Amino acid sequence: MRSSAPVACHGRTGLIYIDGRWVQSTSTATHNVENPDTGDVIAVVPECNAQDLDKAVQAAYNAFHDGPWANQFSGAERRDALIAVADAIEEHRAELELIESINTGKPISDMHVEVDDTIDLFRHFAGYADKVEGRHIGHQTNQTIEGYTVKVPVGVVGFINAFNYPLNLLGWKVAPALAAGCTVYFAYLLEKTGKFPPGVFNVGQALVDHDLVDKIGFTGSVATGKHVIRSTASTQNVRSTSVELGGKSPGVVMPDADLDKTAQLVVSGCMSNAGMNCNALTRLWVHRDIYDEFMPKIKAAAESMVLGAPQRRHGDGPVIDKRQFDRVMEYIRIGKEEDKAAVLTGGERAFDRGDARIATEEIFGPVLSVLEPFDSLDEVIEIERKNEFGLAAGIFSRNHQDIKKFTRKLRSGTIWVNTYNALFSYLPFGGFRNSGFGRELGYESFDGYLVPKSIIDDVSY
Structure with a gap:
């Protein structure tokens, strides 16, 4: 194993951020954060308890109802605050890239893109902050009655994020919530901007069971997402929930596709970020007419991937930890034992009918399931309609009729055509069925x- 130096986080070891201050946790329990590439402990963080959580929620609640963020700040002031966050991230990008590379095992080149995306997110959502609009309804049945609507922030929002894009996913949730005037949870860089009143953002654990929280935003596994939904439904106060869950996303290669280019797109669509993408292309359908020609190209593209230490500029990093690695290997073992799959890069070839666990359950690792060759796009669409997930899909073809049929009939939140994994701050992302809602x-x-x-x-009063 390679060795990595420990990372110091501004001298605030053991502290948590609540109500505009760094404070000591009331919990004595701690959690070791390990470098996935080396196994070295790079940080020791407090495991917050219910008492810490309650303080953070109360601070956010007070900030929302009595503080200036939602009540006195104009949309333009919130816009300027979010732009200041983007500027702060840009100023500290080198240290963020290094720290998150060590934290997640990602190459610096990947973190460079992730930081770019996070900066873009804050600047993009800053543009909405001063554009909250209502509607004027006017007279309907009564000439003296005027009706209009205003839009107000939902309130205190609690976020639970996944481990695969810790910085980027934080921007996905925090930036739009702050732009809308909600109070949420992020720490040091927001503090440095000097633009945020105390209590507007805090760092703590999930707020699912707390009655002062008005909305929960969750990104993660289906099992945990369902638990979050059940928990929010069983609390004293009903609250809004948005959940972005897993996927088992199909990719379809039609006979007229550019096979060399498509092979590279399929492999990167599946295996980028060590396969730890909720929208990863993990179910591959290849038309029978090109199956034999395409399989060697997929194999070559997969074998061309280079593993690299996180601090190198290029390459692909490891999965997040040993537990996730063991999960990936267990699915491969199950696939073999079910006698429904074989490892292509091991020199064996087998047709997977598409019902093996390795082909139907989310693995969250660099595993591509190549299914039986198909003859008709309609049969693929019919099978994928039974897919329990509906987060993403891709089609590789030059035939516009096939593309139109696939994109219209498939119930997936995002469908890529002749590309994959391209996401933009201005386009919505989410799924159907077990891939979540919102x-x-x-x-x-x-x-x-x-x-x-x-x-x-009543204007006549």
Whole structure:
């Protein structure tokens, strides 16, 4: 194993951020953060308890109802605050790239892109902050009654994020929520901007069971997402929930596809970020006419991937920890034992009918399941309609009729055509069925943190 130096986080070891201050946790329990590449402990963080959590929620609640962020700050002031966050991230990008590379095992080149995306997220959502609009309804049945709507922030929002893109996913959730005027949870860089009143953002554990929380945003596994939904339904106060869950996303290669280019797109679509993408292309359908020609190209593309230490500029990093690695290997073992799959790069060839666990359950690792060759796009669409997930899909073809049929009939939140994994801050992202509900990114995400309020005024009074 390679060795890595420990990372110091501004001398605030053991402290948590609540109500505009770094404070000591009331918990004595700690958690070791390990470098996935080396196994070295790079940080020791407190495991917050219910008492810490309650303080953080109360701070956010007070900040929302009595503080200036939602009540006195104009949209333009919130816009400027979010732009200041983007500027701070840009100023500290080198240390963020290094720290997150060590934390996640990602190469510096990957972290460079992730930091770029996070900066873009804060600047993009800053643009919505001063553009919250209502509607004027006007006279309907009564000439003296005026009706109009205003949109107000939903309130205190609790976030639970996944481990695969810790910095980027934080931007996905925090930026639109703050732009809308909600109070949420991020720490040091937001503090440094000097633009955020105490209590507007805090760092703590999940707020699912707390009655002062108005909305929960979750990204993670289906099992945990269902638990979050059940928990929010069983609390004293009903609250809004947005969950972005897993996927088992199909990719379809049609006979007229550019096979060399498509092989590279498929492999990167599956295996980028060590396969730890909720929208990873993990179910591959290849038309029978090109199956034999395409399989060696997929094999070669997969074998061309280079593993590298995180601090190198290029290469692919490890999965996040040993537990995740063992999970990936267990699925491969199960696939072999079910006698429904074989490892292509091991020189064996087998047709997978598509019902093996390795082909139907989310693995969250660099594993591509190549299914039986197909003859008709309609049969693929019919099978994928039974897929328990509906987060993403891809089709590789030059035939516009096939593309139109696939994109219209498949129930997937994002469908890529002749590309894969391209996401943009201005386009919504989310899924159907067990892939969750609600949307990240785009205006739809921002609007999800606002609720309409109707005002009815008798002007004759």
